[in-house]
Structure formats: C-alpha cells, structure tokens
Amino acid sequence: MAERHGHPAQDNADAAFDQALMQALALVERDPPAFVPPRTIALPAALVRSMRQLTQAADITRSTLRMAFRLL
Amino acid sequence: MNDNQVFEQAVAPHTRGLYAFIRHLNRWACDDIYQETMLAAWQGFHSLREQSSLRAWLYGIARRKAMDAYRKRYRQDAWEASWEDAMPAAGFEGQAVQRLDIAQALGTLQPQDRALLYLVFNVGFPYKAAGQVMGIPEGTVKSRVFTLKKRLKALMGEEGQHG
Numbered sequence: 505m506a507e508r509h510g511h512p513a514q515d516n517a518d519a520a521f522d523q524a525l526m527q528a529l530a531l532v533e534r535d536p537p538a539f540v541p542p543r544t545i546a547l548p549a550a551l552v553r554s555m556r557q558l559t560q561a562a563d564i565t566r567s568t569l570r571m572a573f574r575l576l
Numbered sequence: 577m578n579d580n581q582v583f584e585q586a587v588a589p590h591t592r593g594l595y596a597f598i599r600h601l602n603r604w605a606c607d608d609i610y611q612e613t614m615l616a617a618w619q620g621f622h623s624l625r626e627q628s629s630l631r632a633w634l635y636g637i638a639r640r641k642a643m644d645a646y647r648k649r650y651r652q653d654a655w656e657a658s659w660e661d662a663m664p665a666a667g668f669e670g671q672a673v674q675r676l677d678i679a680q681a682l683g684t685l686q687p688q689d690r691a692l693l694y695l696v697f698n699v700g701f702p703y704k705a706a707g708q709v710m711g712i713p714e715g716t717v718k719s720r721v722f723t724l725k726k727r728l729k730a731l732m733g734e735e736g737q738h739g
Contacts, residue, residue: 521729526697528678529600529690536595537607539614541580 583621587614590634593699597635600691601642609645613638635695635709681731689724696721 577585587594594613599606616637624633682690688710695706696717707717 518725521725522697524678525682525693525725525728528682529694529698530596531679532599532603533592533596534599536591536610539591539611539618541583541618542615 579622580618583618586621586627586630587617587634590631594634594638597691597694597699598638598642600694601639601687602645603687605645605649609638609641612641612644616641631699632701632705632709635699635701639691639709639711676731678728678732681728684731685724685727689720692717692720693724 591614595606595610598609598613602609613634617634620637624630676684682693685693692706692710695701695709696703701709703717703721704714707714710717712720
C-alpha cells in the first residue's frame with residue numbers, strides 16, 4: 505500500500521480507492537514462463553590441458569613468424 | 577543444494593510479481609524480457625552482496641531490460657522524456673466525458689506509470705525503493721503517484737467524491 509501523509513478522513517476514503525486500484529493492477533498477474541538456467545559444460549581436465557597447449561603453440565608460432573618477417 | 581537450486585529458491589517468491597511488473601511495462605515482449613531478466617539475475621546472483629536487496633535488484637534489472645527492448649524497437653530515447661512529457665496537462669479532467677472503470681482508466685496510462693503504481697501498491701515498495709527501481713527520485717515518485725491517482729479518479733468520475 506502506498507505511503508500516506510494526509511488527513512485521516514481523507515486516508516480512509518483513499519483506502520477504498522487504493523484497494524480497487526490494487527485489484528485492477530493485479531489483473532495482469534500470471535504464472536511466469538519457466539526459466540531454465542543455461543547448463544555449464546564441465547570439460548575434462550585433459551581437454552583443458554590440450555587447449556592450453558594449443559594456445560601456447562599458436563602464440564609461439566605467431567611470435568616466431570613475426571621475428572622471421574622482421575629479419576627478412 | 578547446487579547453485580541453480582539456491583538461485584531458484586531465492587527468486588521464487590518474486591517471480592510472479594516480477595512478471596506482472598514486466599507485463600505492465602511491455603506486454604508484447606514480456607516473455608523475452610522476463611527470460612533476459614532471469615538470465616542476468618542468474619549470472620549476477622553470486623556477486624550480489626546483500627541478499628536483502630534481492631527484490632529491488634531483480635525489479636531494477638527487469639526495468640532496464642524492458643527499457644532496452646523499448647529502445648531496440650523504437651530506436652529513440654523516449655522513455656525518460658516520457659516521464660515529463662506524459663504528465664497530464666492542466667484541465668485534462670474535463671476532457672473525460674465518459675466514465676471509465678478503474679481497469680479501463682489504467683489502460684489510458686503510460687506503461688511505466690502503470691508499472692510504478694504496481695510497484696508501490698501491489699509489490700509494496702516504499703517510494704524511495706520504487707524510485708531506485710524506476711531510476712527516478714523519491715520526490716518524483718511521490719508526486720507521480722499523487723497525480724496518477726488524481727487522473728484515474730477523474731477518468732472514473734470520482735474526483736468530486738474523493739477529493
């Protein structure tokens with residue numbers, strides 16, 4: 505219910521209106537659609553290690569090529 | 577209990593209200609916005625330091641996701657501007673020839689106004705927290721709620737009776 509700061513008599517008159525307002529505002533209430541949290545896939549440790557090694561290999565290759573081009 | 581179960585248990589009490597809040601903000605893309613909100617919440621859940629602020633945090637994410645969807649669709653930043661632009665002009669009450677019921681009257685409001693009223697009246701956010709969720713100052717929330725109620729009453733032809 506909204507905060508009230510007025511005269512008590514006016515507050516009483518307002519209360520009936522507020523009640524009707526609440527009921528009308530509640531007309532849109534429905535059960536929400538189900539939310540399914542996205543699944544986090546657990547990668548096997550060996551795969552994670554391989555991916556890390558691949559990334560490192562790619563970094564080494566990139567810097568080697570960069571050095572080679574500089575020398576040319 | 578795994579991480580997903582902890583998350584699901586924490587957000588479960590808030591999902592229905594959160595979805596309704598999003599439906600008030602954006603009916604056409606509410607399912608997508610809800611999913612994006614939950615995904616962002618799931619991703620950031622473990623970095624949330626204070627679990628007590630979970631509710632406001634969730635609604636804040638939802639508001640930003642709804643704003644993103646709105647911008648994607650219209651390619652303009654009309655959202656913030658509409659807080660001022662959409663303020664009813666003086667004397668608008670006289671234009672309401674036909675009396676509306678409260679649901680019809682709510683239908684005439686801007687989506688973010690309906691969402692703000694939902695936060696304050698149905699979710700029970702204090703003005704300050706509602707302002708934080710909606711990205712507006714507490715004082716603006718107060719005056720906005722007052723103006724919106726006045727407008728609704730006028731549309732329903734109740735202005736003379738209540739105030």
